Structures are given as structure tokens and as C-alpha cells.
Amino acid sequence: MIPYDRAIAVVYDAIDVVNRQLPAARRLRKAPDTVIVGLGGALDSLGVVNFVLALEERASAVGAKVALLDEDMLLEDSPLRTVDSVSRYLAERMA
Amino acid sequence: MASSAQLHLVGDFNLDTLGRYLAHTALDGAAIDVAPPGPVQAALSAGPPAPDWIGVVWTRAEMISAAFQRALSYEQVDVDDVLAEVEAFASAVARYADRARAVFVTTWVSPPFVRGWGMLDRRPGLGVADLLARMNVALADALRSDSSVFLLDAGRWLTAAGSRGWSQKAWYAAKCPFSPGVLAEAADDIAAAIDGLTGRARRVVVLDLDEVLWGGSVGEAGPLGVRLGGHDHVGEAFVDFQRALKALTRRGVLLAIASKNDEAVALDAIDRHPEMQLRRDDFAAWRIDWRDKAANVAAVLADLNLGAESAVFIDDQAIERERVRSAVPGILVPEWPADPCLFREALGALRCFDAPTITIEDRARAGMAAAERSRRASAAASGTVDEWLQSLDVRVTVEPLDARNLDRATQLLNKTNQMNLSTRRLTAADLSAWAAAPDRLVLTFRVADRFGDSGLTGLVGLQFAGSEARLVDFLLSCRVMGRRVEETMLHVAIAHARRGGAAILTADLIATPRNGPCLEFFKRSGLSSAGATRFTWDTASPYACPAAVTVSEPT
Numbered sequence: 001m002i003p004y005d006r007a008i009a010v011v012y013d014a015i016d017v018v019n020r021q022l023p024a025a026r027r028l029r030k031a032p033d034t035v036i037v038g039l040g041g042a043l044d045s046l047g048v049v050n051f052v053l054a055l056e057e058r059a060s061a062v063g064a065k066v067a068l069l070d071e072d073m074l075l076e077d078s079p080l081r082t083v084d085s086v087s088r089y090l091a092e093r094m095a
Numbered sequence: 096m097a098s099s100a101q102l103h104l105v106g107d108f109n110l111d112t113l114g115r116y117l118a119h120t121a122l123d124g125a126a127i128d129v130a131p132p133g134p135v136q137a138a139l140s141a142g143p144p145a146p147d148w149i150g151v152v153w154t155r156a157e158m159i160s161a162a163f164q165r166a167l168s169y170e171q172v173d174v175d176d177v178l179a180e181v182e183a184f185a186s187a188v189a190r191y192a193d194r195a196r197a198v199f200v201t202t203w204v205s206p207p208f209v210r211g212w213g214m215l216d217r218r219p220g221l222g223v224a225d226l227l228a229r230m231n232v233a234l235a236d237a238l239r240s241d242s243s244v245f246l247l248d249a250g251r252w253l254t255a256a257g258s259r260g261w262s263q264k265a266w267y268a269a270k271c272p273f274s275p276g277v278l279a280e281a282a283d284d285i286a287a288a289i290d291g292l293t294g295r296a297r298r299v300v301v302l303d304l305d306e307v308l309w310g311g312s313v314g315e316a317g318p319l320g321v322r323l324g325g326h327d328h329v330g331e332a333f334v335d336f337q338r339a340l341k342a343l344t345r346r347g348v349l350l351a352i353a354s355k356n357d358e359a360v361a362l363d364a365i366d367r368h369p370e371m372q373l374r375r376d377d378f379a380a381w382r383i384d385w386r387d388k389a390a391n392v393a394a395v396l397a398d399l400n401l402g403a404e405s406a407v408f409i410d411d412q413a414i415e416r417e418r419v420r421s422a423v424p425g426i427l428v429p430e431w432p433a434d435p436c437l438f439r440e441a442l443g444a445l446r447c448f449d450a451p452t453i454t455i456e457d458r459a460r461a462g463m464a465a466a467e468r469s470r471r472a473s474a475a476a477s478g479t480v481d482e483w484l485q486s487l488d489v490r491v492t493v494e495p496l497d498a499r500n501l502d503r504a505t506q507l508l509n510k511t512n513q514m515n516l517s518t519r520r521l522t523a524a525d526l527s528a529w530a531a532a533p534d535r536l537v538l539t540f541r542v543a544d545r546f547g548d549s550g551l552t553g554l555v556g557l558q559f560a561g562s563e564a565r566l567v568d569f570l571l572s573c574r575v576m577g578r579r580v581e582e583t584m585l586h587v588a589i590a591h592a593r594r595g596g597a598a599i600l601t602a603d604l605i606a607t608p609r610n611g612p613c614l615e616f617f618k619r620s621g622l623s624s625a626g627a628t629r630f631t632w633d634t635a636s637p638y639a640c641p642a643a644v645t646v647s648e649p650t
Contacts, residue, residue, distance in 0.1 A: 017279075020116055020120040020279060021115035024119070046111055049268045049269045050112055050269070050275055053274065057274065
């Protein structure tokens with residue numbers, strides 16, 4: 001499997017974690033264009049923290065040591081903006 | 096179905112994520128009120144939003160005991176000082192519990208990176224781990240007599256969540272030291288406990304045979320040729336799974352079989368295979384033939400007088416699982432691993448058997464079910480129903496509600512669906528308080544016959560008001576329905592109503608989707624109908640006790 005596919009699988013695992021904390025109508029779609037942080041995102045600040053913690057834990061389990069819980073990461077143009085962008089960010093570190 | 100549970104979360108750290116797991120997954124639709132995080136004494140003093148709310152109290156040991164906090168910094172502390180602080184916390188929880196429907200209190204845990212004194216950490220009077228263990232035992236002891244308070248094991252949640260269960264990053268970022276994995280485990284356990292409290296624990300496991308209780312096909316391999324035990328890891332796994340099922344029967348869970356097989360061959364294996372842990376008497380009912388699996392599961396449940404909501408069905412074949420899932424609504428059909436080595440773990444992961452009490456009746460239920468099979472066989476061999484009832488030698492013992500039978504009476508009140516007049520659900524404390532009023536009377540009924548003792552299986556609650564006695568509770572376990580115990584309970588209730596000065600007894604049935612049998616009984620009981628669900632009896636006339644039943648009422 002190429003790193004991007006592995007990375008997006010990790011992101012989807014993290015989505016599974018936060019979706020259990022969300023009402024059915026607000027659950028995140030497992031799709032590359034799903035917004036995580038910023039305008040159009042379904043997560044509040046606690047939801048973003050929980051998503052990032054889950055993502056770091058799962059990324060660590062596949063050998064990608066990343067620290068995503070950083071103020072810069074929570075800005076509009078951060079790698080956490082969408083499923084696709086965070087997957088690319090992770091893939092670079094998993095290669 | 097949306098949950099109607101109402102939970103008040105009280106903690107000294109941020110419990111919002113736990114609240115989200117509860118509200119959106121574990122107890123979908125539940126009302127959740129999270130007290131502001133911080134020292135819990137104020138929230139405990141304020142109590143829950145209303146008396147019908149359930150409290151969840153989750154604290155860290157160092158926030159409850161200043162002395163324990165000092166011990167974490169290797170200061171010398173007096174164990175008695177620590178235990179006094181635990182006692183004060185337990186008292187606050189008990190006062191909170193007086194104003195709540197029930198309270199779940201989590202045990203205290205320590206982060207894996209706290210190694211305390213290393214090799215000395217279990218030394219009494221010194222070690223942090225030793226002190227924490229003593230705190231948990233002291234908390235459990237202090238709350239033991241409060242029947243509405245339950246300790247939940249946070250240590251298991253931490254273990255289940257793995258090495259990252261305790262997260263300092265989560266603490267720094269969200270003021271909650273636990274990973275989502277721990278909180279999800281906690282939410283699922285809390286939901287299971289609430290199911291138990293509200294009488295929704297499952298009561299029977301219906302099992303397939305081939306590739307579930309043993310490896311291979313008994314029809315092909317023969318009764319002694321199936322894969323079970325021996326020097327074989329898969330055979331060992333089947334033995335272990337059977338032992339786990341047998342252990343479950345000691346919690347009051349029945350076992351039954353629905354299998355496509357030749358009955359004689361399958362029962363031969365159960366009777367004769369030397370490694371079988373479960374024998375014929377361990378099964379309350381079975382259907383072993385070539386008919387539709389869903390129809391056979393339904394027939395087994397009918398034999399046991401249990402609804403689908405009380406049952407779990409385990410089958411190795413996905414197509415059979417799906418068939419039963421769709422044809423028997425309400426039954427729990429878990430996905431089942433293909434590898435027998437995972438069976439015991441899969442059974443343990445089912446959180447559907449939790450009950451708030453364990454009674455003598457629970458421990459004896461499997462034996463009672465075997466007696467019931469003998470009873471059914473005798474009924475089939477008898478000429479008429481009356482002859483069969485006469486041959487049973489049914490004996491009913493009537494006792495008032497007291498401390499000795501309170502747990503079982505509460506369990507019956509909360510689990511009985513079919514023969515239940517009002518289907519009201521109460522905690523032990525609430526039932527005891529209700530019965531203590533001078534204008535009320537709660538009677539319990541123990542039932543035995545020549546096949547065995549069915550234990551405490553009936554309950555009547557009477558409320559007196561002027562010349563009227565209202566039958567508030569009238570419930571009978573489905574295990575003894577149809578043995579004229581229902582009529583016997585009415586006979587006793589009416590006698591007590593008259594003795595208490597009431598000229599009339601009234602019974603108002605509150606209809607539910609499942610208490611149709613109770614309505615049918617009252618319709619044919621001989622009581623006067625006053626509307627579709629109201630029944631009355633003039634107590635000037637005694638209500639006859641069935642001739643086939645002997646009643647004793649110790650004075």
C-alpha cells in the first residue's frame with residue numbers, strides 16, 4: 001500500500017473515534033473533501049482536540065510520530081483543514 | 096430506540112467527552128447534564144437535577160485525599176488520614192445518592208507512568224499503589240450498604256484502552272486525563288449498568304452447536320469425533336468457551352440450543368463426549384432439527400416464556416445470524432469471530448448480562464430450568480390440565496417485603512414484563528421506602544412444586560385509601576405462569592384488602608407492548624370489568640384459592 005492510502009486509512013480510523021461522540025446528523029463523512037478544521041467543519045474545539053488525539057495515537061501505531069495539536073495546526077490553512085490535506089501531511093511522515 | 100435515561104456527570108476533570116459518548120452512542124438520546132469540573136463536593140451537595148436522574152461520579156484519588164496527594168510526592172503520610180478522607184467522600188456520595196435514582200462511582204486509578212516506590216510500592220504504609228488499593232477497598236466498604244450506589248472499575252477501562260489510555264496530552268489540552276478509548280469503554284459499561292438497573296439485561300443465550308460448542312459437524316464426525324478438548328489449541332478453545340458459558344449460568348443466565356442437526360446424534364455428543372463441559376441439564380430448552388433457525392429460536396423462547404429482548408443468539412454462520420436478526424426483532428445477535436480461540440473473549444465482551452443484584456434465585460436458575468423441562472414433559476403426559484396441576488403439588492409461601500427478600504423483589508419488579516399490572520420500575524431503596532408507608536403493603540410469593548423450588552417469583556403491592564385497596568403491583572415471573580399462582584395471588588391480595596378494612600379492591604392495568612398476558616388473566620379472573628383496563632372485586636366475598644395450590648403465610 002502506498003503511504004497516502006495508509007495515511008487516509010489512519011484518518012478514517014480517527015473519524016470513527018470522533019463520530020461516536022457526535023449526533024448522527026453531524027457525523028463526519030469518510031471522504032477526502034470532508035472539512036476537519038475551519039469554515040464548514042462539524043467539530044467544535046473539544047471535537048478537534050479529540051480528533052487530533054485519536055489521529056496521533058493511530059499514526060503512532062503505524063510508525064508516524066506526529067504532533068498535530070499545535071496552534072498553527074488549528075488555523076484555516078493548516079494541514080488539518082480536510083481529510084485529504086491531513087492525509088497528505090501524514091503520508092509525508094510515513095514515507 | 097432513543098434512550099430515556101437522564102445522567103448527571105460529576106467529576107473533578109472534564110467529562111464532556113464522556114457525556115458525548117453517552118448521549119450519541121452508548122445511550123443514544125439520553126439527557127446528559129455535566130457539572131462544572133472541579134472539586135466535586137459542591138456538585139454532590141447540590142444533588143442531581145431531579146430525583147429520577149442517575150449520577151456518575153468520577154474523581155481522581157489525589158483530588159479526594161490531600162494526604163494521598165502528598166504520598167504521590169513521597170511524603171510520609173498516615174494511612175488513617177487517607178482513609179478518613181475517603182470516608183468523608185463516601186458520605187457525600189451517599190447523601191447525593193439519597194436524591195438520585197442511582198449512582199455510579201468509578202474506582203481510582205493511577206497513570207501507568209507513576210511507578211511510586213518501585214519495588215517497594217506494594218509495601219503497606221509506604222507504597223502509593225498499596226495506598227490506592229486501600230482507598231478503593233475503603234470506598235467499596237463504605238458504600239456497600241447503599242443499594243443504589245455501584246462502583247465501576249475504571250482500571251478495566253484503562254487496561255482495555257491499551258498503553259495510551261492515560262494521556263497527559265489530553266489532560267493538558269482538554270483537562271481530561273483519559274484517551275477517547277477509555278471514555279468509550281466507560282460509556283459502554285455505564286450503558287450496560289443502566290440496562291441492568293432497568294431490567295433490560297439479557298437472560299438467555301441461544302446457541303448453535305457445530306463450530307460453536309465444538310469444532311466440526313457432529314453429523315459427519317459422530318458424537319465422539321467432534322473437535323473438543325485434547326492436545327489441540329482449537330479443541331481447548333471450545334472447552335474454554337463452554338466453561339465460560341457454564342459460568343454464566345451461575346449469574347442467572349439460561350442456555351438453550353437452536354441447531355440444524357439430528358437431535359439424537361447431537362444429544363448423544365452432549366451426553367457422552369468426555370470433554371463436554373455443558374451437559375443436557377445445563378440447557379433450559381432446545382430445538383435440534385432441520386427447520387428454519389429463526390422459527391426454532393422463537394420456539395425456544397416460547398418454551399422459556401421469554402421475549403426476544405431477553406435473548407442473545409450465537410451462531411458461526413453469518414447467513415443464520417442475519418436470518419435470526421431480521422425474523423426475531425429485539426434479539427441480540429452479535430457478530431461472531433471465525434476463530435474459536437476468540438470465542439471466550441467475544442462472550443466476555445457482551446455487556447448485556449449486568450444486573451444490579453445477584454440472588455439465590457439467580458444462582459439456581461439453570462437448575463430451575465431443568466425442572467421446568469421435566470414439568471413440561473409431565474404436562475404432555477397428563478390427561479387434563481387440572482389433573483396435571485393437581486399432580487404438581489404447587490405450594491405458595493406468602494411473606495411481607497423485608498430486608499431479606501428486598502433484592503430479589505426489586506429484581507423481579509424490574510425484570511417482569513408479561514404478567515405485570517403496572518410495569519413500574521423502582522430501585523431497592525425506592526421500593527423499600529414505598530412499602531414502609533402505613534397505608535401500603537407489599538407481599539412476596541415463593542413458589543415450589545414436586546419438581547423443585549422456583550423461589551421468590553411473585554409480588555403484590557397494595558395501597559389503601561378509605562374503603563378501597565388499590566392493587567398497585569401485581570407481577571409474576573413467566574417461569575411460574577399457568578400454575579394457578581396468579582389466582583392464588585389474587586386470593587391473598589383480596590384477603591389482605593379485606594383484613595385492612597377495604598370494601599373493594601381495584602386494579603388498573605397500565606398497558607405496555609408486553610403485558611398482554613396480564614390483561615388476559617384479569618379478563619378471565621372473575622373480577623368485574625369497569626372499562627377496558629380496570630377491574631374490581633367486592634371484598635365481602637372471598638376470592639377462591641385454587642384447589643390445586645397450598646398456601647402458607649407465616650405469621
